[in-house]
Amino acid sequence: MFAVIHLADFALQAALRLAARPAASLPAALIDPAQRPSVVLACTPAARSSGVEIGQSPAQALARCARLVILPASAPASADAQAALLATAFSLSPAVEMTGPGICTASLQGLAPGEQEPAVRQTLSQLAALGLHATAGLGATPLLALYAARRAHPVLAVGSARDFLAPLPLAAADPPADVAGILASWGIHTLGQLTALPKTSLAQRLGPAGLALWERAAGESERPLVCVAPERTFVASWESEEPMETLEPVLFILRRFVDRLALELQTAALAAAELILTLDLDDDTSLPRTIRLPEPAAQSDTLFRTLQTYLETVRTSAGVTAIQLKIMPIRAAARQRDVFDGALRDPHRFAETLARISALVGTDRVGTPVLENTRRPDAFHLVPPLAELPRAPEPAIHPPLGLPLRRFRPPHPATVELEGSQPTYVWTPAFHGRIVELAGPWQAAGDWWEADQFWQREEWDVGLDPVGLYRLVHTPGGWFVEGEYD
Amino acid sequence: MSPSAANLAQLRQLLAERFPTAPRPDTGVLPTGLPAVDEIAGGLPRRALTELVCGAPSTGSQLFLTQLLAGTRRQAVRVALVDATDNFDPQSIPPAELQHLLWVRCQAIAEAMTAADLLAREASLDLVVLDLVYGSLPALRRIPDRTWYRLQRAVEETNLVFLALTPARLVASAQLRLQLDRPHPLARQQTPRPKLVSDLAVTLQLQRHAARQA
Numbered sequence: 001m002f003a004v005i006h007l008a009d010f011a012l013q014a015a016l017r018l019a020a021r022p023a024a025s026l027p028a029a030l031i032d033p034a035q036r037p038s039v040v041l042a043c044t045p046a047a048r049s050s051g052v053e054i055g056q057s058p059a060q061a062l063a064r065c066a067r068l069v070i071l072p073a074s075a076p077a078s079a080d081a082q083a084a085l086l087a088t089a090f091s092l093s094p095a096v097e098m099t100g101p102g103i104c105t106a107s108l109q110g111l112a113p114g115e116q117e118p119a120v121r122q123t124l125s126q127l128a129a130l131g132l133h134a135t136a137g138l139g140a141t142p143l144l145a146l147y148a149a150r151r152a153h154p155v156l157a158v159g160s161a162r163d164f165l166a167p168l169p170l171a172a173a174d175p176p177a178d179v180a181g182i183l184a185s186w187g188i189h190t191l192g193q194l195t196a197l198p199k200t201s202l203a204q205r206l207g208p209a210g211l212a213l214w215e216r217a218a219g220e221s222e223r224p225l226v227c228v229a230p231e232r233t234f235v236a237s238w239e240s241e242e243p244m245e246t247l248e249p250v251l252f253i254l255r256r257f258v259d260r261l262a263l264e265l266q267t268a269a270l271a272a273a274e275l276i277l278t279l280d281l282d283d284d285t286s287l288p289r290t291i292r293l294p295e296p297a298a299q300s301d302t303l304f305r306t307l308q309t310y311l312e313t314v315r316t317s318a319g320v321t322a323i324q325l326k327i328m329p330i331r332a333a334a335r336q337r338d339v340f341d342g343a344l345r346d347p348h349r350f351a352e353t354l355a356r357i358s359a360l361v362g363t364d365r366v367g368t369p370v371l372e373n374t375r376r377p378d379a380f381h382l383v384p385p386l387a388e389l390p391r392a393p394e395p396a397i398h399p400p401l402g403l404p405l406r407r408f409r410p411p412h413p414a415t416v417e418l419e420g421s422q423p424t425y426v427w428t429p430a431f432h433g434r435i436v437e438l439a440g441p442w443q444a445a446g447d448w449w450e451a452d453q454f455w456q457r458e459e460w461d462v463g464l465d466p467v468g469l470y471r472l473v474h475t476p477g478g479w480f481v482e483g484e485y486d
Numbered sequence: 487m488s489p490s491a492a493n494l495a496q497l498r499q500l501l502a503e504r505f506p507t508a509p510r511p512d513t514g515v516l517p518t519g520l521p522a523v524d525e526i527a528g529g530l531p532r533r534a535l536t537e538l539v540c541g542a543p544s545t546g547s548q549l550f551l552t553q554l555l556a557g558t559r560r561q562a563v564r565v566a567l568v569d570a571t572d573n574f575d576p577q578s579i580p581p582a583e584l585q586h587l588l589w590v591r592c593q594a595i596a597e598a599m600t601a602a603d604l605l606a607r608e609a610s611l612d613l614v615v616l617d618l619v620y621g622s623l624p625a626l627r628r629i630p631d632r633t634w635y636r637l638q639r640a641v642e643e644t645n646l647v648f649l650a651l652t653p654a655r656l657v658a659s660a661q662l663r664l665q666l667d668r669p670h671p672l673a674r675q676q677t678p679r680p681k682l683v684s685d686l687a688v689t690l691q692l693q694r695h696a697a698r699q700a
Contacts, residue, residue: 344564344610353608357590357601365591369576369584380576385564385588392560393582402675403682404548404578406620437672467669468543483575485675486540486548486619 001108002142002225003120005089005127006149007081007134010102012042014081015071017131018238018253026069027052029061033072041073076238081132083231084260088126090230090267092119097142097225103149105142107225117157124154130259144219147172161219166192173216176209191217230268234261234327243282243319247311250279250320254307257325262300265329271296272303273330277310280322287316294347294387296330302348303327309352313359343388354385375446376455377482378407403485405471411480414472423460423472428481437463441474461485516613516647519557520550522688527662530613530647534661535638537650539691540619545666546686547619547651552579553683554613554649559583563612566590566605570598571620595625599633606640606648614641616650623653631658655691663692 007013012030019028027047031038040061043052050065058070078101085104089096095107108116120136127134137148138157147168148156158164168191170183188194194202194217203211215221236257244250254277265272273296279287291310297303307325344350357366367382417425425434440460447453458474459482469485515529523529530536540547551567551574558565559582566588567574574591576584590605592598595618602616618626638659641648650657657663668687 346609350608350610353604354588356604360600360604361590361592361597365593367589368587369574369589371576371581371584378575378577382589386585389559389562389564389586392562395556396580399678399680400578400580401678403544403546403670404552405575406548406573407575409572439672439675461672461675463672469670469672469675483573484543485670486544486546 001111001113001116002139002145003092003106003108003116004099004137004139004142004145004149005085005104005106005120005123005134006136006146006152007085007102007127007132008150009042009044010081011073011078012044012071013102013132014077015074016044017081018074018077018256019069019071026067027065028069028071029058030071030073031058072241074239080236080238080256080260083236083264084130084132085127085134086228087231087260087263087267088123088130091126091263092123094230095225095227098228099142099146103146105145105225108138117155120155126263130263131256139219141219141222142225143216143221143223147219162195165195165217165219166190168192170194170217173213175213179206179209179213182206231264232268232329234264234272234329235324236261237322237324239280239322240320243321245319250311250323251308253323254311254325255304257323258304258307259300261325261327262298262303265298265327268329270329270331271298272327274328275303275306276324276326276328277307278322278324278326279314279316279320280324281316282318282321285318287314294344294351297348305352306348309355313355344385347387350385375444377457378409403469405483406486407483408481411473411482414479414481416472416474416479423462423479426462426464426470426472426479426481431464431468433464433466433468435462436465437469440472517557518550519553519683520686520688521684522686523664526688526690527664527693530649531661532645532647533642535634535641535648535650535657535659536662536664537652537655537657537660538688539652539655539663539665541654541665541667542669544669546668546670546682547617547666548575548578549679549682549686550666550688551615551617551651552583552679554615555579555583555587558613559586561612562586564588564610565613565615566608566611568592568598568602568605568614568616570595570616570618573617573620595621595629599629602648603637603640606637606646607644608646609644611644611646613647613649616648618656619651619653621653626652626654626656629656634659660692661694663690665689665691 015030016028027044027050029040029043029047029052032041038058040052040054040056042054047065047068052061052064052068062068086098089104089106093106093108093110097105099105111119116138120138124134124136135149135152135154137145137152139145139148144158144161148158170180170189170191173191194214199214202214238253272293275291277289281287289310291306293306368385369380370383372379412428412430415427416423422438423435426432438460441458443458445456447455456476460472462472463469471482473480473482515531517524517529538547538550555565564586568590570592572591574589590601592601598616602614605611605614634657637648666688674682
């Protein structure tokens with residue numbers, strides 16, 4: 001048994017799928033921009049009911065329907081729709097043939113008879129979620145399944161080939177034009193009338209073309225499927241006629257890309273490790289960005305949210321003219337989490353929150369602090385949070401002494417009154433007071449081997465009247481209060 | 487009952503009828519390891535806001551934070567510090583006790599409140615600390631009460647502890663309010679930190695019903 005998934009008006013559906021949202025609900029017609037003069041190649045039922053017909057010029061079509069959206073046929077849009085069709089067909093069977101534009105044939109050999117039609121309906125639902133409306137036919141041969149798919153609403157399973165084929169018009173078997181003319185002159189209009197003629201007599205009169213037509217009309221032509229392999233590169237791209245100046249159309253197209261690519265990843269039992277998004281801008285620049293996912297993922301919602309979070313932080317100097325999304329796949333980890341392993345509970349959501357906070361405070365102002373290997377004051381850098389926490393070390397045998405510092409950034413410049421070499425009173429723009437407790441000084445210096453890095457200081461711990469413990473430092477640049485012990 | 491209180495009660499009743507919610511189970515507390523806190527409140531309540539008022543310099547708010555960092559590191563849970571005035575000093579903390587910390591170095595109160603609002607909804611965190619101690623008090627007093635109630639609503643959806651370090655009573659929706667009011671003398675700078683922690687003077691100012699241990 002074979003199933004054929006058929007997308008009627010394939011090029012129109014493909015163009016509509018990536019068109020801006022309003023176009024999807026309006027009457028639409030497809031033209032080929034390379035063809036001169038341009039004519040309507042296909043139109044939606046809404047356009048047809050307004051009087052638009054195939055073969056009209058765009059001006060004629062617009063005269064019939066003022067709300068008509070004229071869409072140019074787009075090779076990238078057709079390629080993306082074809083890839084989506086293929087990805088859904090692989091959910092039916094590993095033996096899939098790309099029969100033609102918008103037509104896919106799958107062998108259902110591995111499915112029990114009772115499972116075949118529900119599986120095909122499920123595939124049509126997946127396609128509908130990807131913005132494509134398909135019909136499906138099931139038949140004993142690929143050809144029968146194709147005939148059925150073209151007439152299905154939305155699924156048609158062929159039981160008896162003879163009963164199914166007999167009433168079909170001759171055009172269903174795609175007769176060559178000259179043969180169709182001869183048969184029409186004989187009064188042959190249906191496949192049943194054709195197959196009622198003796199096969200050998202027809203072959204003698206119409207030659208090999210007539211013989212092949214008879215076999216097609218009888219549903220006898222059997223052929224092996226020319227199977228294709230599942231996609232191993234996960235790329236989607238789109239070029240826009242007009243630059244996109246707001247986020248919404250970019251997100252709309254990315255949603256379509258992500259839905260299709262996620263399905264391809266799931267079919268291949270892979271997950272996304274990195275998303276590489278490239279936006280080409282109207283000023284001939286491009287904005288590439290590699291987003292490393294905190295954890296491999298193949299769910300379209302997760303991938304889309306990651307892209308959306310990034311794009312919400314992006315400001316471009318010009319409109320977006322082209323979008324390319326590439327997914328770097330990886331084998332999804334199959335490990336059950338340990339309650340005590342310190343991993344993030346929802347790594348994707350955490351990464352999104354982090355991206356939002358980075359956009360708010362700056363990417364260099366959020367992260368996990370790591371101390372640098374130096375005694376230079378305030379020497380640290382921030383790194384992204386660890387995906388999994390290492391085991392906590394045993395408590396130190398010699399714990400730190402005293403209160404931790406609450407550091408002033410920058411340090412408060414101070415005016416200090418001295419008695420001999422000892423500070424006795426301190427003024428800063430924030431506070432001042434008599435020094436009632438004092439410890440120090442402690443001398444420190446470092447990086448003397450690098451002229452521009454050399455630092456030198458004298459530290460005092462002071463207690464002010466009435467309260468407050470502070471770190472007072474004397475450097476070649478003057479006196480400063482570096483922080484409060486708190 | 488005053489007219490305004492009656493109106494408020496009526497509004498609450500109306501909201502409760504219009505938007506009924508299932509009673510939430512008490513999901514417990516985060517032990518702090520600070521005897522003064524754990525003895526009076528059992529720890530810091532989850533799904534609730536706790537306010538730690540630091541009314542004077544050197545009363546130990548950073549020591550309190552240090553202790554929380556050490557405790558949460560042992561439990562292998564994540565902590566976020568929203569540092570409104572960029573005062574945190576990582577060099578004062580053992581490096582191993584920083585590995586689970588997400589430090590957000592803000593430059594304005596509004597920035598800190600927005601970051602806190604985002605983090606208060608984060609399922610991967612167990613503790614969010616919002617440090618406002620060195621924020622300008624007039625600016626802090628201008629934070630509307632509804633902001634604190636919004637944060638309360640946010641943490642109710644998670645299982646995290648939200649701790650606000652403030653220079654004065656600010657958090658209208660706090661379930662637990664503690665105060666540090668004993669400044670440390672300079673001599674204590676030679677005392678081991680565990681001893682300082684065990685001696686830290688924390689007083690209970692407010693403990694609403696939901697924060698009490700079952």
